[in-house]
Each structure stands twice: as C-alpha cells, then as structure tokens.
Amino acid sequence: xxxxxxxxxxxxxxxxxxxxxxxxKDVSPDMSFLEMLDLLNEDLTLKGExxxxxxxxxxxxxxxxxxxxxxxxAHGRGDSPVATTTCQLHMRSFSDGATIDVExxxxxxxxxxxxxxxxxxxxxxxxxxxxxxxxxxxAAPDAHAxxxxxxxxxxxxxxxxxIGCGACVAACPNSSGMLFTAAKITHLAMLPQGQPERxxxxxxxxxxxxxxxxxxxxxxxxxxAVCPKEIPLDTISQLNRDLIASLFKKDGK
Amino acid sequence: MTTTxxxxxxxxxxxxxxxxxxxxxxxxxxPIEQKWSKRKFEAKLVNxxxxxxxxxxxxxxxxxxxxxxxxxxxxxxxxxxxCYQDSPRRAHSIxxxxxxxxxxxxxxxxxxxxxxxxxxxxxxxxxxxETNVYRLAEVSANIIDQCVAQxxxxxxEYGGLLDNRSFGGVQVQRTFYARGQTGQQLLIGAYQALExxxxxxxxxxxxxxxxxxxxxxxxxxxxxxxxxxxxxKVESFFADAVVLATGGYGNVxxxxxxxxxxxxxxxxxxxxxxxxxxxxxxxxxHPTCIPVHGETxxxxxxxxxxxxxxxxxxxxxxxxxCEKDPRQIAExxxxxxxxxxxxxxxxxxxRDIASRQAKNMCDEGRGVGPKVGDARRGxxxxxxxxxxxxxxxxxxxxxxxxxxxxxxxxGEDPYETPMRIYPAVHYTMGGVWVDYDLxxxxxxxxxxxxxxxxxxxxxxxxxxxxxxxxxxxxxVLPNTINDYLAGAPxxxxxxxxxAAVEAVKAVKDQIDALLAxxxxxxxxxxxxxxxxxxxxxxxxxxxxxxxxxxxxxIQKLREEFWADVKVSGVNEDxxxxxxxxxxxxxxxxLGELMCVDALHRRxxxxxxxxxxxxxxxxxxxxxxxxxxxxxxxxxxxTAQPPILHKEPLVxxxxxxxxxxxx
Ligand SMILES: Cc1cc2nc3c(=O)[nH]c(=O)nc-3n(C[C@H](O)[C@H](O)[C@H](O)COP(=O)(O)OP(=O)(O)OC[C@H]3O[C@@H](n4cnc5c(N)ncnc54)[C@H](O)[C@@H]3O)c2cc1C
Ligand code: SF4
Ligand code: FES
Numbered sequence: 048x049x050x051x052x053x054x055x056x057x058x059x060x061x062x063x064x065x066x067x068x069x070x071x072k073d074v075s076p077d078m079s080f081l082e083m084l085d086l087l088n089e090d091l092t093l094k095g096e097x098x099x100x101x102x103x104x105x106x107x108x109x110x111x112x113x114x115x116x117x118x119x120x121a122h123g124r125g126d127s128p129v130a131t132t133t134c135q136l137h138m139r140s141f142s143d144g145a146t147i148d149v150e151x152x153x154x155x156x157x158x159x160x161x162x163x164x165x166x167x168x169x170x171x172x173x174x175x176x177x178x179x180x181x182x183x184x185x186a187a188p189d190a191h192a193x194x195x196x197x198x199x200x201x202x203x204x205x206x207x208x209x210i211g212c213g214a215c216v217a218a219c220p221n222s223s224g225m226l227f228t229a230a231k232i233t234h235l236a237m238l239p240q241g242q243p244e245r246x247x248x249x250x251x252x253x254x255x256x257x258x259x260x261x262x263x264x265x266x267x268x269x270x271x272a273v274c275p276k277e278i279p280l281d282t283i284s285q286l287n288r289d290l291i292a293s294l295f296k297k298d299g300k
Numbered sequence: 301m302t303t304t305x306x307x308x309x310x311x312x313x314x315x316x317x318x319x320x321x322x323x324x325x326x327x328x329x330x331p332i333e334q335k336w337s338k339r340k341f342e343a344k345l346v347n348x349x350x351x352x353x354x355x356x357x358x359x360x361x362x363x364x365x366x367x368x369x370x371x372x373x374x375x376x377x378x379x380x381x382x383c384y385q386d387s388p389r390r391a392h393s394i395x396x397x398x399x400x401x402x403x404x405x406x407x408x409x410x411x412x413x414x415x416x417x418x419x420x421x422x423x424x425x426x427x428x429x430e431t432n433v434y435r436l437a438e439v440s441a442n443i444i445d446q447c448v449a450q451x452x453x454x455x456x457e458y459g460g461l462l463d464n465r466s467f468g469g470v471q472v473q474r475t476f477y478a479r480g481q482t483g484q485q486l487l488i489g490a491y492q493a494l495e496x497x498x499x500x501x502x503x504x505x506x507x508x509x510x511x512x513x514x515x516x517x518x519x520x521x522x523x524x525x526x527x528x529x530x531x532x533k534v535e536s537f538f539a540d541a542v543v544l545a546t547g548g549y550g551n552v553x554x555x556x557x558x559x560x561x562x563x564x565x566x567x568x569x570x571x572x573x574x575x576x577x578x579x580x581x582x583x584x585x586h587p588t589c590i591p592v593h594g595e596t597x598x599x600x601x602x603x604x605x606x607x608x609x610x611x612x613x614x615x616x617x618x619x620x621x622c623e624k625d626p627r628q629i630a631e632x633x634x635x636x637x638x639x640x641x642x643x644x645x646x647x648x649x650x651r652d653i654a655s656r657q658a659k660n661m662c663d664e665g666r667g668v669g670p671k672v673g674d675a676r677r678g679x680x681x682x683x684x685x686x687x688x689x690x691x692x693x694x695x696x697x698x699x700x701x702x703x704x705x706x707x708x709x710x711g712e713d714p715y716e717t718p719m720r721i722y723p724a725v726h727y728t729m730g731g732v733w734v735d736y737d738l739x740x741x742x743x744x745x746x747x748x749x750x751x752x753x754x755x756x757x758x759x760x761x762x763x764x765x766x767x768x769x770x771x772x773x774x775x776v777l778p779n780t781i782n783d784y785l786a787g788a789p790x791x792x793x794x795x796x797x798x799a800a801v802e803a804v805k806a807v808k809d810q811i812d813a814l815l816a817x818x819x820x821x822x823x824x825x826x827x828x829x830x831x832x833x834x835x836x837x838x839x840x841x842x843x844x845x846x847x848x849x850x851x852x853x854i855q856k857l858r859e860e861f862w863a864d865v866k867v868s869g870v871n872e873d874x875x876x877x878x879x880x881x882x883x884x885x886x887x888x889x890l891g892e893l894m895c896v897d898a899l900h901r902r903x904x905x906x907x908x909x910x911x912x913x914x915x916x917x918x919x920x921x922x923x924x925x926x927x928x929x930x931x932x933x934x935x936x937x938t939a940q941p942p943i944l945h946k947e948p949l950v951x952x953x954x955x956x957x958x959x960x961x962x
Pocket of ligand 3: 103104109111112114132
C-alpha cells in the first residue's frame with residue numbers, strides 16, 4: 048500500500064506547529080499503525096530530516112503510552128466495531144492510496160511536548176489525590192477475609208482496565224477527564240477494601256481534576272466511544288451518585 | 301569511541317578468563333525453612349526516626365521498583381524513583397497477562413510452600429539458588445493478601461472467593477489472575493500505593509528520566525546520572541543506596557514480547573562499573589506468541605500461556621497438509637505432538653520444552669501459516685474441543701481479551717479457526733548477580749525483579765516473574781536494605797565530587813560521540829541486525845561454532861555502528877533516536893557477553909540448549925559435574941576478555957534429577 052500522511056509537527060511546547068505532508072511507500076496491511084510511522088521515520092532519518100516524535104512502549108494496547116488522533120478520532124477507531132489503541136490499529140483498516148491525518152491529543156491539561164507526544168502527568172496527580180486504598184505493605188489480612196460477590200468484582204475489574212491513555216480527554220469537547228476519574232472511583236467503590244475512603248477520595252480527586260484544568264462532563268459520550276478499554280459511561284453515573292452521597296458524609300475531607 | 305577490540309579465537313577458552321570462586325555470604329546457616337526468619341532477625345534495623353534522614357534511589361517503577369518505592373516510602377525513607385516512561389504506571393510489568401503464583405493451597409490440591417519451591421527449582425532445571433527460591437515461595441502468600449488489600453480485582457468465583465488456574469510445568473492450581481490482565485492490575489495496585497507516597501512526600505518521582513550511569517564513591521553506589529528525556533539535561537542524583545529494578549533485556553533480540561523501550565542500560569552500566577553479571581545466556585523463549593508477519597515487524601505479541609490450559613497444540617502429520625485450511629484436516633491427520641511426546645504434562649510442559657518442540661516441528665517442514673522467508677514458522681493452538689466443552693461464552697469468559705487481541709493483530713477469528721503461534725523471546729533469567737539480600741557485588745547497589753538473575757535458574761515457570769517482582773519489592777528488599785542503611789549516613793557527596801563529575805562526563809561524551817558519527821545507517825537497522833545474529837546463534841539452539849561466529853559478527857557490527865550510525869537531532873531536545881542509540885550500544889556489548897556465556901556453558905539446561913549436549917530423544921542434557929554453578933561475569937575493561945567467577949550451587953533440600961515431564 049502507499050499512504051499519504053499529514054502529520055502535526057511542532058518543535059516543542061512553545062513553538063507553533065503545522066501539518067506536514069509525507070508519502071509512505073510499501074506499507075503492508077499487516078503492519079501496525081506505529082510500524083508504519085517507524086517506516087516513515089527510517090526514511091526521514093536517512094534523508095537527514097527529523098523523525099516524528101510519538102510516544103509508545105508496549106505496542107500491545109496495555110501500557111497506555113501511545114495515542115494520537117487519526118483522521119479526527121482519538122486512537123483512530125473510526126467507525127470500526129472494535130475498540131483500539133493506536134498501537135493495535137493495523138494498516139489493513141485503511142485503503143491503498145489513503146490520506147491520513149495524524150495529530151496529538153489536543154487538550155489544555157495535556158500540553159504538547161513535541162510533534163505527537165504530550166504531557167499527561169495531570170492524570171498521575173489525580174491518582175495522587177486519592178485514587179488508592181491506604182494499605183501499607185505488610186498490614187494485609189488473609190486474601191479470603193473479605194469475599195467479594197462476583198458481579199461487584201467484575202464491575203470493579205471492568206473499571207480498573209483503564210490504561211490512562213487520555214483518549215477520553217482528547218475526544219471530549221470540554222477536555223473533561225471525567226471518564227478516567229470515574230473509572231478509578233468505580234473500581235475502588237465496588238470493593239469492600241475501598242469503602243473506608245470512598246467518600247473522601249471522591250472529593251479530593253474531583254478537586255484535583257478541576258484544578259488541573261480538565262472541563263466538566265456534559266454527557267456527550269465521545270469519551271466512552273473512543274476509549275480503547277470501553278470504560279462505560281455508567282462509571283460517570285456512579286461517580287455522580289457517590290459525589291452527591293459524599294456531601295452528606297462527615298468522614299469526607 | 302567505545303569500540304572494543306577483544307581477542308578473538310577459535311576455542312571457547314580464548315574468549316574469557318577464570319577468576320576466583322564466589323559465594324553468597326548473606327543466607328544464614330540452618331534449615332531452609334528458617335533461613336529467611338533468621339536473616340530478618342539478624343539484619344540490622346534503622347530506627348523509624350532515622351529513616352527520614354536516609355535516602356534511596358530506585359530506578360524502575362515496575363512491580364519490583366514500584367512496590368519497593370511504595371514500601372520504603374511507607375517505612376519513612378526518602379525515596380527518589382525514576383522511570384523512562386511518562387508515568388510510573390506504564391512499566392512493562394503492565395503487559396503480563398496470565399497470572400501470579402502463590403502457595404495458598406486454596407484449592408486443597410496439596411500445594412505448599414515446599415511444593416512451590418520444589419516446582420520452581422525443578423522448572424529452573426536446577427540452576428537456581430535454593431535459598432532464594434525457598435524465600436520466594438515463602439512470601440508468595442503474603443503477596444496475594446497485600447494485593448487484595450490494595451484493591452487488585454483478581455478473578456473470583458460466585459461465592460466471592462478467589463479463583464485459580466493452573467500454569468505450565470506444575471500439577472496444582474496455584475495461579476491467581478485478573479482475566480488476561482494480571483500484570484496490569486498488580487502494577488496499578490503498586491502504582492497507586494506509590495502515588496500515595498508521592499502525595500505523602502516520601503517519594504519524589506522522576507518520569508521521562510533515563511539512568512545512564514552509576515556513581516560510585518569509596519567503593520559504594522551513591523548515585524546515578526540521568527538524562528531528562530524532554531530537555532536533554534544530564535544530571536546527577538545522590539542517595540545512601542541505589543536500587544536497580546529496571547526489567548529484562550529480551551530486546552537484545554530486537555523482536556521480543558518486551559516493550560519497545562526495555563533495555564539493559566542500567567544493569568550494563570553497573571556491570572561496567574564492577575557489578576557481576578549472572579548467567580546472561582539464560583533466555584526464555586515463550587511458546588505461545590503470534591508469528592512474525594514480515595521484516596518491518598517491530599515487536600512480538602505474547603498470547604498468555606494460560607491458553608495452553610484449554611487449547612491443544614498440533615501440526616499436520618504430513619508436510620503436504622500444511623497449506624490446507626486447518627478445519628479440513630481430519631483428526632487422524634493431526635499430530636498433537638506435546639500430548640504424544642509428554643503424556644503426563646501434555647500441552648502444559650514447561651516453556652522451554654514447548655518452544656523447542658515447536659521449532660522441531662517447523663524444522664521438519666510441518667510448520668503452518670504463511671511463509672516468511674522460505675519457511676512456515678507456526679503451529680496451531682486449537683480451541684475447538686474447549687468450545688465444545690465450555691461453549692463459546694465459557695471460552696470467552698476465560699480468554700476473551702486474548703482472542704480479541706489475536707483477531708485484531710492477525711485479522712483472523714480464533715473462535716472459528718485455530719490460532720497460529722510460534723515461540724518468541726520473552727524473559728531473561730540472567731541479570732545482575734545478587735546475593736541473598738539482593739545486593740550486587742558493589743556495596744549499596746541492589747538489584748530486584750527481572751533485572752537480577754536470582755530466582756529462576758535456567759528457565760522460569762509461568763506466573764513466577766510477577767511473584768518475584770512483588771516479593772522482591774514488597775517483602776524482601778525492604779527487609780534487607782536496612783541492614784546496609786544501618787551503616788549510613790555515608791560521606792557527603794554532591795555534583796562536585798570527582799566520581800560524579802567523571803560519571804556525568806562519561807555520559808555526555810557518549811552522547812556527543814553518538815551524534816558526531818553522522819553515518820548512513822539507522823539505529824534500528826543495527827538493532828535488527830543484532831537481533832538476527834542473536835536469534836540465529838544464541839536463540840533456541842546454540843552450538844560452539846555458531847556462538848564463536850556470532851561473537852565475531854557482533855564485534856564487527858559494533859565497529860560498523862560507531863563508524864556509520866546516523867543519529868539525527870541534538871541532545872537538548874526530546875530525541876527518541878538518541879535514546880534508542882544509547883540502548884543499542886549497551887545491548888550490543890551485552891549480546892557479546894551472552895554469547896561468551898552460552899559458549900562456555902557446554903551443557904544444556906532449561907532455556908539454554910546446546911546442540912552438543914542432548915539426550916537420545918533430544919531433551920536438554922545437563923552436566924552437573926561440570927556446570928553446577930552460577931556464572932558471574934566480571935567486566936575487565938574494553939580490551940580484555942571478561943572474567944568468569946563461579947558461584948557453586950549447593951543443593952541441600954532438593955535432590956538433583958534429570959528433569960522429566962513425560
Ligand atoms: C508480554 C508479557 C507477559 C508476561 N506475563 C507474565 C505472567 O503472566 N506472569 C508472570 O509471572 N510474568 C509474566 N511476564 C514477566 C513479567 O511481567 C516481568 O518479568 C516483570 O513484570 C518484570 O518486572 P520488573 O519490575 O522487574 O520490570 P519492568 O516492569 O519491566 O519495569 C522496569 C522499569 O525500569 C524502568 N527503567 C528501565 N531502564 C531504565 C533506565 N535506564 N532509566 C530509568 N528507568 C529505567 C522502566 O521505566 C520501568 O519502570 C510477562 C512478560 C511479558 C513481556
Ligand atoms: S477511560 Fe479509556 S480513554 Fe480514558 S484514559 Fe482510561 S482507557 Fe484511556
Ligand atoms: S504502546 Fe502501549 S498501549 Fe499502545
């Protein structure tokens with residue numbers, strides 16, 4: 048296959064960027080999207096041009112490091128029925144001769160570092176604000192001390208599969224980080240171990256979410272539509288219920 | 301600049317010299333069941349109020365590093381934690397799928413600490429240190445408790461209790477799992493504990509910082525030099541002790557199941573500064589990976605070996621059938637070769653055996669799938685029986701995400717047609733040599749997780765690396781490093797110390813040298829060539845002639861690299877080519893040492909298969925009389941061959957046997 052790429056190039060956070068057009072030849076349909084970018088970069092390097100910077104690591108859809116907007120959709124799922132990360136997208140989903148636009152996540156709380164790489168450290172700070180269970184090493188009771196019903200365990204698991212990629216934020220017109228935050232809230236709220244801090248964590252996490260500059264949720268649903276792990280919107284309903292409940296709890300902060 | 305011209309030769313002895321024997325001096329005497337308690341009791345303690353005056357650098361935020369950083373932060377030490385990704389949550393532990401072992405005996409199937417210990421030593425083909433492995437088994441149960449307390453959502457049964465599955469090489473169900481994302485869930489647990497400490501101010505987190513050098517002062521590890529991967533700033537950091545939890549070096553083969561950034565730089569730089577490197581040639585080739593699609597492939601994807609619980613592996617009996625649609629091949633014309641050769645363990649034989657048999661089948665011309673180059677390199681992993689037994693939904697509940705992943709990568713539907721799999725490099729049992737306390741041969745330098753060599757001998761059993769990473773991070777290191785830190789604070793050091801100045805200069809010089817070559821070949825082209833050499837000569841089957849040839853090829857490759865590599869851009873920038881170039885430099889040097897190690901070990905054991913040493917039916921044949929030791933390699937400068945120190949392995953609890961899974 049031969050592909051025309053239009054890629055966002057931006058030298059650093061301060062620079063203004065622009066779309067630059069490249070031709071990529073001899074693309075195999077079995078290649079992943081990132082392997083296609085590798086091919087471009089090999090070519091650019093040999094021509095003495097700067098390769099395109101993009102984040103990636105595991106290339107199997109689990110570390111959450113990759114993520115670019117492809118033809119306007121975060122991670123490039125397009126209208127495919129299968130959710131995907133950028134690294135798990137394969138060239139067979141494009142046609143020969145296609146023109147593909149590639150851009151970084153665009154959201155205030157995720158400033159561009161260079162080209163397609165952005166700074167998502169705001170997500171870590173949301174977790175620091177309470178996205179954990181306080182259980183010091185060595186202090187744990189036997190694992191079977193607190194059984195967890197399968198339905199709740201499964202719901203906790205489904206929410207916990209969030210990979211922290213940030214596609215939800217990139218897709219949201221408000222740059223809201225609510226799906227990411229709600230996934231963590233729901234994961235921990237479903238488990239008996241998560242109960243003691245349930246209503247305090249939600250307040251501190253939301254406060255940090257807002258302070259980092261993420262917007263509010265207006266129920267548009269773009270986030271869940273691009274989420275590679277299909278984190279459901281009902282996590283946000285869970286978050287809202289818990290947030291309201293937290294207002295009536297004295298143990299909150 | 302750093303091209304090493306080492307003596308070449310024609311005999312194995314030409315490539316190394318032999319130094320004094322070494323021993324682990326930290327494991328106390330006495331019965332194996334009491335050693336760990338005794339060691340913990342005898343280790344010096346640091347008073348809680350003194351801990352905040354002491355600092356520890358931890359490089360790595362995977363299970364080993366993240367768990368240690370959180371635990372040492374909770375204990376009150378000042379922790380400086382580093383990773384090369386943009387968040388600690390992305391360490392490659394995240395990718396582990398199948399599960400984690402623990403001797404809980406929740407299934408009442410006669411499991412015990414001793415049995416887990418025994419299985420791990422046997423699985424490692426009797427090349428691991430008994431004392432370390434026993435301790436691993438001993439703390440395994442605490443890991444599950446700890447993770448559940450943190451909210452790790454392990455798979456559960458309807459009664460609300462934890463579910464288990466079995467894994468290769470054992471006959472009990474002791475593996476805990478979280479669908480096919482066990483590593484992710486365990487790492488998120490450790491990450492959350494870590495972020496809690498960041499918020500508490502006990503851990504300072506440095507993401508996108510790559511460690512490029514160790515700083516040694518008065519014989520002690522006292523700091524590291526890092527490069528800020530966004531700005532290019534080269535900087536030194538100091539502490540009372542340094543921990544490397546930097547993962548495995550499978551990427552020396554270029555194609556592996558490791559993440560693109562996995563590397564050996566931290567361990568290798570420590571090695572160059574005096575840390576011994578243990579058993580570098582012990583590599584695990586995992587049997588169930590998605591086959592290579594072509595030359596532009598950048599990495600390989602593992603399909604969890606838990607699939608072997610329900611999937612059956614086969615190839616056609618006749619080479620003529622290999623092009624056929626597998627569903628058209630009659631039952632009688634299929635060769636379920638693992639079930640045939642190993643009736644007791646069947647599809648659940650250890651990884652090294654399953655991998656080598658897949659290679660044998662393909663070498664016989666019975667491989668399946670499209671030709672890459674001139675051969676078909678794949679075997680079938682077939683779930684039609686399981687789907688008949690459990691239904692499609694039952695299979696999807698166990699393996700749904702793996703099936704989806706397979707479909708996404710290959711474009712084929714594994715519910716309809718059998719998966720194709722082939723072995724791929726997956727794990728490195730070798731690593732920096734450590735004693736029972738996890739201290740390397742440099743005082744104050746500790747190495748944990750996959751980065752050390754300690755627990756898996758010549759072959760790692762499935763679901764044991766997660767166990768080791770968390771054992772090291774939560775329970776072992778936090779109870780041994782205090783013995784060392786009790787002797788601190790050590791002399792004050794800062795960036796003006798000559799050792800720091802020298803280390804920073806070395807890092808900058810190498811960066812300048814890489815940028816100065818301005819040749820005609822890309823970094824990846826060298827990395828791929830290195831990978832080809834390693835896979836061909838130091839992969840699933842190794843021979844004396846092949847290894848000698850490989851050493852020569854790697855030396856030539858290194859010379860060519862320093863003469864002709866093209867690293868674009870500048871240092872003071874987000875420069876991913878420069879990052880990769882630095883890693884490839886170290887991987888090439890390591891690759892050479894791996895070949896030397898493989899060459900000197902003229903026996904087969906576990907994942908190290910020397911064609912010269914096999915039983916009549918083609919199984920690995922150990923030579924305990926000559927090779928019952930850990931090979932700990934000492935770096936000996938650029939022009940001298942490395943020095944081999946043997947650490948004899950002492951088996952007091954377990955009787956040495958020829959491994960058999962028949
Ligand atoms: C695909 C896959 C599946 C697996 N499945 C299983 C399984 O089911 N069960 C099991 O037990 N094991 C499994 N394993 C093995 C297991 O996941 C790993 O061995 C283990 O997680 C390694 O943990 P670690 O903490 O030692 O290293 P890692 O998790 O690799 O972490 C390394 C850390 O070091 C950092 N680092 C490295 N070099 C530098 C440097 N120079 N400077 C700064 N930071 C650096 C990285 O940023 C990272 O934070 C699997 C492995 C793979 C690849
Ligand atoms: S919720 Fe989905 S899109 Fe958002 S960070 Fe998590 S995995 Fe990514
Ligand atoms: S590179 Fe890890 S999720 Fe894409």
